[in-house]
Amino acid sequence: MKANPGDFYKHYKHDPSIDKYNYVYQVVNIGLHTEEDGQELVIYRPLYEAYVYRHDKMYDVRPRTMFEETIEKDGKVIERFTLVTDADEIADFTKKVEEMY
Structure with missing residues (x-):
């Protein structure tokens, strides 16, 4: 999987029984870390009222390698x-983005 701007992703913690937008994100862009020799970062926003949304509709940022990795659960x-x-x-998620942002 290669994260691309505009795509929607569900985090492994997504639980539709709580809310269908729970832990759903849209990738906004890919950036480069200024201090880590060009490390790629994924810039993404929540489709629910996460911490970053409640604080001036900011973005989450995570190293691309971490965003695209597998985990054990x-x-x-x-x-x-x-x-x-x-x-x-x-x-549906596109409409939600339009409502929130």
């Missing part, structure tokens, strides 16, 4: 972020 290897590919979900 409950003995299984899973993606930290899963790309959303369902057209209906993408349309």
